[in-house]
Structures are given as C-alpha cells and as structure tokens.
Amino acid sequence: MMEPRRIPFNAPYFTGREFDYVQEAIKNGHFSGDGPFTHRCERLLEEMLGAPRVLLTTSCTHALEMAALLLDIAPGDEVIVPAFTFVSTANAFVLRGARPVFADVRPDTLNLDERQLERLIGPRTRAIVPVHYAGIGCEMDRILELAEPRGIAVVEDNAHGLLGRYAGRPLGAYGRLATQSFHETKNFSCGEGGALVLNDPTLVERAEIMREKGTDRARFFRGAVDKYTWVDLGSSYVPSDVLAAFLYAQLEAADEIQGARHRIWDRYHAELKPWATKHGVQQPLVPADREQAYHLYYLVLPSAGARAQLIAHLHSRGVHSVFHYLPLNTSPMGQQLGGEPGGCPVAEDVADRLVRLPLFNALDSDSQARVVAAVLEFDPDPYA
Numbered sequence: 197m198m199e200p201r202r203i204p205f206n207a208p209y210f211t212g213r214e215f216d217y218v219q220e221a222i223k224n225g226h227f228s229g230d231g232p233f234t235h236r237c238e239r240l241l242e243e244m245l246g247a248p249r250v251l252l253t254t255s256c257t258h259a260l261e262m263a264a265l266l267l268d269i270a271p272g273d274e275v276i277v278p279a280f281t282f283v284s285t286a287n288a289f290v291l292r293g294a295r296p297v298f299a300d301v302r303p304d305t306l307n308l309d310e311r312q313l314e315r316l317i318g319p320r321t322r323a324i325v326p327v328h329y330a331g332i333g334c335e336m337d338r339i340l341e342l343a344e345p346r347g348i349a350v351v352e353d354n355a356h357g358l359l360g361r362y363a364g365r366p367l368g369a370y371g372r373l374a375t376q377s378f379h380e381t382k383n384f385s386c387g388e389g390g391a392l393v394l395n396d397p398t399l400v401e402r403a404e405i406m407r408e409k410g411t412d413r414a415r416f417f418r419g420a421v422d423k424y425t426w427v428d429l430g431s432s433y434v435p436s437d438v439l440a441a442f443l444y445a446q447l448e449a450a451d452e453i454q455g456a457r458h459r460i461w462d463r464y465h466a467e468l469k470p471w472a473t474k475h476g477v478q479q480p481l482v483p484a485d486r487e488q489a490y491h492l493y494y495l496v497l498p499s500a501g502a503r504a505q506l507i508a509h510l511h512s513r514g515v516h517s518v519f520h521y522l523p524l525n526t527s528p529m530g531q532q533l534g535g536e537p538g539g540c541p542v543a544e545d546v547a548d549r550l551v552r553l554p555l556f557n558a559l560d561s562d563s564q565a566r567v568v569a570a571v572l573e574f575d576p577d578p579y580a
C-alpha cells in the first residue's frame with residue numbers, strides 16, 4: 197500500500213502571477229530597490245492599513261531595527277515587550293542598547309497583558325511593542341491610554357496581523373510605527389521581506405534616510421536636492437524590486453488568500469470544538485470587537501506531556517505540527533538582560549502546552565480532514 201502523503205506544517209504559496217511580475221521586473225531593468233513594484237506594494241499596503249506612508253524593507257526584523265533607530269533608542273532606555281514572541285521583537289531594540297522589560301501575556305488571547313503595564317512602566321520606558329499574536333488584536337485602547345500621556349511610543353509588531361482589525365480599525369494603524377513580515381511562513385510572502393508602517397508623518401523623511409544607508413537619496417530622486425550625501429545613521433533596508441514583484445502578486449490576491457485561510461481556520465475551530473471541550477483543551481479566543489487575520493491555528497493542551505504526545509501522534513499519522521515560542525525571559529540572552537524564570541508565569545506555562553496545526557493557503561480539504569481526524573483520535577487525558 198502507498199504511504200499517504202505527509203502533510204507539512206507550512207508550504208509556500210504561489211498565486212501563479214509571481215513569475216509574470218518577476219519577469220516584468222527583470223525586463224524593466226531595475227533590479228535594485230525602490231522600483232515600480234516596490235511602489236506598487238507600498239501603495240497597496242498604505243490602502244490596506246490606512247497609513248500615510250509604508251516603506252518596504254528587507255524583513256520585519258529590519259523594520260523593527262528601523263523603528264528603534266527612528267525613536268533614538270539608546271543605552272539606558274527600557275522597552276516593554278511580551279515574553280511570548282519571536283526574538284526580533286526585543287532584539288531590534290537591544291541592538292540599540294535598550295533593556296527589554298518582559299511583560300507576561302493574557303491567558304485568553306496570549307497577547308501582551310495590558311494589566312501588567314502600569315507595574316512595568318518606569319521613568320526609562322521609551323516604547324511598548326505589542327504583538328498581535330495569531331493575528332488577533334491586543335487591547336490597543338488601553339495600551340495607548342497608558343502610553344500616550346507618558347510620551348511612550350507604541351510600535352506594533354504586526355507580523356501576524358495584516359488585515360486584522362481592532363474596534364473597526366486595521367491592526368498596524370494604532371502605533372506611531374508598525375512592522376509587517378513577508379517571510380515564507382506569513383500570510384503574504386516573498387521569501388524574506390517586510391515593511392515599516394509610518395503612522396506619524398513627521399517620521400517619514402528620516403525613515404527614508406535611515407532605510408537608504410543614512411543618505412538623502414530619496415530626496416535626490418524626487419529632485420529636492422541636486423546631490424545625495426550622508427546625513428544620518430542608517431543601513432541597507434531596501435529590498436530588490438525583483439522581490440517586490442513577487443510580493444505584489446500575493447498582496448494583489450489578498451482576498452483570495454485571506455478567504456482560504458479563513459475557511460481553514462473556521463473548520464479547525466468548529467470540528468475540534470467538542471473534542472477540545474471534552475478534554476479541557478483551550479482553543480483560540482477572538483474577542484467580539486476584533487476581526488482576526490487568520491495567521492495561525494493553535495491548541496493549548498492540558499499538560500506538557502499531552503502536547504508532546506499529540507505532536508508524536510500526529511507525526512505517526514503523517515501530520516507535521518510544531519510549537520513555539522520559547523519565552524524570551526527564560527532564554528539565555530533574555531536572562532543575561534535581566535529576565536528571570538518565573539517572571540512571566542502565563543507565557544512560560546502556555547509555551548509548554550501549545551501546539552500549532554498545519555495552516556497554509558494551499559491546504560486542501562482532504563488533507564485538513566486528515567489533520568482533524570488525527571487530532572480527534574487523540575485522548576490527552578492520560579497525560580494530564
């Protein structure tokens with residue numbers, strides 16, 4: 197008998213138009229950045245986000261580094277980040293000398309727990325970096341209410357959240373700055389890529405300079421100066437127009453891509469509900485005032501043992517599932533920077549029990565049925 201095909205955790209997606217656009221970019225003879233496709237992507241993202249200016253970058257990590265540069269983050273500054281996130285959320289600010297202050301997450305949405313902020317904000321706090329985990333918005337009204345009167349900048353790490361909404365407004369439209377990722381694992385991708393969202397128009401000109409190696413090259417191309425020169429700090433954050441061409445094909449297909457992910461997410465949620473309820477497995481919560489971005493589907497098992505057994509069980513059924521994030525406060529680098537085991541009990545507990553199921557644009561109905569059937573076969577109770 198033939199082995200059933202293995203179901204990967206993630207698979208890159210092609211709309212089919214990527215090759216045409218890449219070919220067009222090559223024919224344009226503009227291989228470097230800031231060509232026609234870069235501008236088309238930026239205009240589309242500005243529309244999606246209602247943002248005055250979006251700059252395409254080489255990654256979300258680099259967009260976060262640009263945010264730290266733009267805010268003049270310096271040694272001695274503190275930046276509040278959730279403990280349950282990817283390392284770049286913190287690392288981009290640590291590179292400028294800041295100390296990360298790790299906030300625990302809410303047990304219901306796994307988002308930065310805004311109820312911790314008053315305790316964590318101090319005289320050196322310069323920024324708060326909420327992450328809209330799984331593409332479900334943080335409590336932005338409360339976060340802004342605490343940050344704004346104190347002159348603390350809010351930078352949304354919106355790597356998961358493009359096209360999600362909180363109280364009717366797009367995620368990524370709330371912070372002074374926001375960052376997007378177009379890594380292969382995200383909803384829209386060009387392999388490696390990102391964007392910096394500038395909701396504060398006063399930061400635009402300096403952002404253009406920092407993105408262009410600290411030069412006023414953008415001003416030069418607009419004809420505002422007759423030569424360009426070194427005027428500020430900066431680095432090389434501009435992606436090639438060939439990558440932007442690839443990305444444009446995906447951003448243009450946003451409705452189709454989000455529609456597919458929405459269907460997959462809803463099916464997991466509905467078909468696993470009775471099993472989850474019976475065994476005390478936590479499913480994602482989407483509060484009523486939020487529209488989510490359908491970035492990932494997770495389950496929180498009753499114990500670390502049950503999580504390990506479920507991953508092994510799914511593996512035996514040809515299904516690849518994974519877990520993340522190792523809490524930043526307990527990581528070797530996080531501890532070197534003052535993080536402590538036990539400092540973020542919810543993040544540390546959830547990190548041991550969470551599993552992510554395959555969710556990618558091209559996951560077909562039969563494959564998803566196999567994933568669901570394999571989960572339903574599993575009884576977490578003996579491991580609790």
Ligand SMILES: *Cc1c(COP(=O)(O)O)cnc(C)c1O
Pocket residue numbers: 254255256257258281282284285327353355356376377378379388389390
């Ligand atoms: C993927 C991710 C990043 C990093 O994105 P890159 O584009 O790979 O740099 C940062 N933050 C979060 C929350 C992410 O999920």
